[in-house]
Amino acid sequence: MTRTAANLRIEGRVQGVGYRWWAVGEAKRLGLSGWARNRKDSSVEILAIGAPDAIAGLERVCAEGPPAARVTAVRRTPAEDDGSQGFHQRETV
Template sequence: MSASKHRTFQVSGVVQGVFYRQSTYTEACRLGLTGYVRNNKDGTVTIEAEGPAAALDALEVWCRQGPPAARVEQVVVSTGSVQGYKEFAIQRG
């Protein structure tokens, strides 16, 4: 198995109320990633994901488009220490 990497994606634009979290959950699970997605009070969405670099790259490409109703303006990506998440979850604010 590939070594896990950790990335945080900060997504801005029209990304709340358009099924962004649910769609991210579906895509992350399809890619075999762990971590979470949550809405933020400032209208952005934060995604923390862990898994192989290729799967994280694929999630980043997906995040820049999002679900059909989303209008993504920016995705800021940062790396961090692996947290060892066991599953991918939708966090409620």
């Protein structure tokens, strides 16, 4: 399998609503590696690594988010594969 990497920045009401925990579960369900973390600007950042169609699937579900979230934007940019294995949460930056 060819591994592709993308950085997703999710904006809106996405902190304090379980978004990172939810995103980790969705990424694992899609077979992705990488991480999710809160940013001090109130957004959530995700590094998604895996099959291009799985990353696109994560991008689609991230636009909805968990029930308490109110997503206003999902911005996708290309990223470098950092070698992550599995998917986990990281500390806020």
